[in-house]
Amino acid sequence: xxxxxxxxxxxxxxxxxxxxxxxxxxxxxxxxxxxxxxxxxxxxxxxxxxxxxxxxxxxxxxxxxxxxxxxxx
Numbered sequence: 883x884x885x886x887x888x889x890x891x892x893x894x895x896x897x898x899x900x901x902x903x904x905x906x907x908x909x910x911x912x913x914x915x916x917x918x919x920x921x922x923x924x925x926x927x928x929x930x931x932x933x934x935x936x937x938x939x940x941x942x943x944x945x946x947x948x949x950x951x952x953x954x955x
Contacts, residue, residue: 893946897945898938898942
């Protein structure tokens with residue numbers, strides 16, 4: 883695999899993982915704040931986590947490109 887492709891893959895995976903964790907964490911926190919158990923709301927937590935992972939996977943390479951562009955200045 884080319885180094886350029888490895889960099890894009892790394893940014894994609896890390897941003898997807900972090901976004902999944904952030905979205906799922908916020909949703910679980912909201913469930914606890916409402917007085918419920920996160921186990922009772924696992925479907926919503928996972929669904930929003932998947933949405934967060936998808937958004938992160940799409941945004942990660944874009945952020946990488948922007949950061950590389952600013953580093954070259």
